[in-house]
Amino acid sequence: MTQLNFLDLVKRLEAHQVAGEWPQMLLEISNLVIAMINDPRARGLVFGSLEMDRFCLAAGEISARQLGQSPSTAYNDHLAVHVTTEVYDGQGGHTLALKDVIRARPDLTHVVLVTNLHDRTLPLDRFNRDMAQPVQVLAAPALSLPDKLRWLQLQLAALKPGLLTLFHHHYDVAAVAAAQPGVAREMAYFHHADHDMALGVYLPHALHVDCTQLSHHKCRHHLGVSNQVYWPLVSPDQGGRQGHEFMRDGQLLTCAHGSSNKFLAPGRYAYFDVLLRRLTEVGGAHVHIGQLPPEELQNFRERLDAAGVEASRFQHQPPVPSLWHWLRDSPIDLCISSFPVQGAKGLVETQGAGLPVLIQQSSLSTLHSTRDLVYQEALWWETPDDFIRALKAVTPELLAEQAYLSRRYYERWHHPRELSYALNNPRRTAPCPPVRDTPCDTLALYLR
CATH class of the missing domain: 3.40.50.2000 (Glycogen Phosphorylase B;)
Known part of the structure; x- marks a missing residue:
C-alpha cells in the first residue's frame, strides 16, 4: 500500500468540500478505507477516523441540500429502517445479527435498505425465510456511487423512520453520508467491523452500538467513542445437544x-x-x-x-x-x-x-x-x-x-432475551461481560 499523508488527505477533502465537490469526497474516502482494510498491518491497529466521518457527513449534507431536503419534524415511530451494504444467506455474521435486531422489536414494522455498492446479485428473496414476520427488503439499482447516496437519501426522506440502524460495510460512504442528523428520530450505528478501519465509528448523533465486550472496551477506553451502548450478539435458541457420546x-x-x-x-x-x-x-x-x-x-x-x-x-x-x-x-x-x-x-x-x-x-x-x-x-x-x-x-x-x-x-x-432487553429499555443497553487485561505485542502486530 502506498504511504498516505493524513494532512494532505484532509486538505484535499477540505478543498472538495469548499468547492461543493461531494462526489469526489465520497470516492476519495471510500478508496482510503478500502486501502486500509486491504493492508494487513492496519488490522487491529486502525479502527476509525473522526475526520473521515465528518467529511462523509459533509458530503451527504451538500447532496441533501441540492435535493432540497431538510431535517424532518415528524416521524413514523412504528417504523424501523435498517441500512446495509449487502445481505447474505446462510453465512455472514452481520446479516444474522441484523435479523436478530429485527426479531427483538416485533412491535415495529421493518424495512431493510441495501446500498449494494458492488451491484451484485443478492439473495433478497431469501431474507425472510427464517423470519416470523415478513420484512420489506429494497436494494438500490445499479447506479454510480453518488447516485447510490441520492437513492438512499430519497428513500429515508420518504420513510421518515422512528428508528434507523446502520449495518453497512466498513467503506460504505453512502450509508454514513445519508445518516444526517434528523433523518430519523433515533439512530444507531452497529459497529460490527470492529477489527478494521470502519466509517461511522464517530457519528456524533447516533448511538454507538458495540456487539462484543472487546469492542465495547476498546471504543470506550481507547478510542474515545461517545453515546456508547452494548447490544450482545445472540442467536435464536434452537436447543442444546442431547445424549452425545464424546470420543x-x-x-x-x-x-x-x-x-x-x-x-x-x-x-x-x-x-x-x-x-x-x-x-x-x-x-x-x-x-x-x-x-x-x-x-x-x-x-x-x-x-x-x-x-x-x-x-x-x-x-x-x-x-x-x-x-x-x-x-x-x-x-x-x-x-x-x-x-x-x-x-x-x-x-x-x-x-x-x-x-x-x-x-x-x-x-x-x-x-x-x-x-x-x-x-x-x-x-x-x-x-x-x-x-x-x-x-x-x-x-x-x-x-x-x-x-x-x-x-x-x-x-x-x-440468549435473545439479552438483546431484547437492550433494545427495549430506555437506556438502550444491556450488561456487558467482563474482559481480561491481556497483553498485546503491538510490534509483532505491526510487523506480522
Whole structure:
C-alpha cells in the first residue's frame, strides 16, 4: 500500500468540500478505507477516523441540500429502517445479527435498505425465510456511487423512520453520508467491523452500538467513542445437544467453521500449518465448515498425502443453512475456533448448540482471537505446541463438562432475551461481560 499523508488527505477533502465537490469526497474516502482494510498491518491497529466521518457527513449534507431536503419534524415511530451494504444467506455474521435486531422489536414494522455498492446479485428473496414476520427488503439499482447516496437519501426522506440502524460495510460512504442528523428520530450505528478501519465509528448523533465486550472496551477506553451502548450478539435458541457420546471409539472429531478470510488472514500461525500438526500428531478426524479457495484445499490435501495422513481424516463441508442445527446434530466432539481471526457470531451458535470450544489467545491482538468471547473454562492455546497439548489431554469426561459450561454461557450472555432487553429499555443497553487485561505485542502486530 502506498504511504498516505493524513494532512494532505484532509486538505484535499477540505478543498472538495469548499468547492461543493461531494462526489469526489465520497470516492476519495471510500478508496482510503478500502486501502486500509486491504493492508494487513492496519488490522487491529486502525479502527476509525473522526475526520473521515465528518467529511462523509459533509458530503451527504451538500447532496441533501441540492435535493432540497431538510431535517424532518415528524416521524413514523412504528417504523424501523435498517441500512446495509449487502445481505447474505446462510453465512455472514452481520446479516444474522441484523435479523436478530429485527426479531427483538416485533412491535415495529421493518424495512431493510441495501446500498449494494458492488451491484451484485443478492439473495433478497431469501431474507425472510427464517423470519416470523415478513420484512420489506429494497436494494438500490445499479447506479454510480453518488447516485447510490441520492437513492438512499430519497428513500429515508420518504420513510421518515422512528428508528434507523446502520449495518453497512466498513467503506460504505453512502450509508454514513445519508445518516444526517434528523433523518430519523433515533439512530444507531452497529459497529460490527470492529477489527478494521470502519466509517461511522464517530457519528456524533447516533448511538454507538458495540456487539462484543472487546469492542465495547476498546471504543470506550481507547478510542474515545461517545453515546456508547452494548447490544450482545445472540442467536435464536434452537436447543442444546442431547445424549452425545464424546470420543466414540476413542477417536477425537474436531471441526472449525467460518468464512475463508478468518483462516487465511495474516497471523502468527497459519491455519493449515497448525491443522497439519493436528492430523499428524493427534488421532481422529477434522471437518472444515465453510468456503475455502479450491487451490488452498488442493494444496493442503497434497501436504496431507505427503505426510502419510489418510485422506478421509480431513473433510470439507461447504456452508450450511444453519450452523447451529448442523453442529447440534453432528458427531463433532470439539470446535476449534477460527484463527488467526475468530468469528464472534459463529461462537455464539457453537456455544448455544452446547459444543466444547478450543480457542486461540492471540499474542497479536484480542481483536484477532481471545478467550473473552467464550466461557471462562474453555480450552485455549497460544502456540502450536499448546494446541497439540490441549488436544492430547482431552477426555470424554472433560468434553462433557465443557459442553455443559458452553451452553450455560450462551444462556447467560447470548440468549435473545439479552438483546431484547437492550433494545427495549430506555437506556438502550444491556450488561456487558467482563474482559481480561491481556497483553498485546503491538510490534509483532505491526510487523506480522
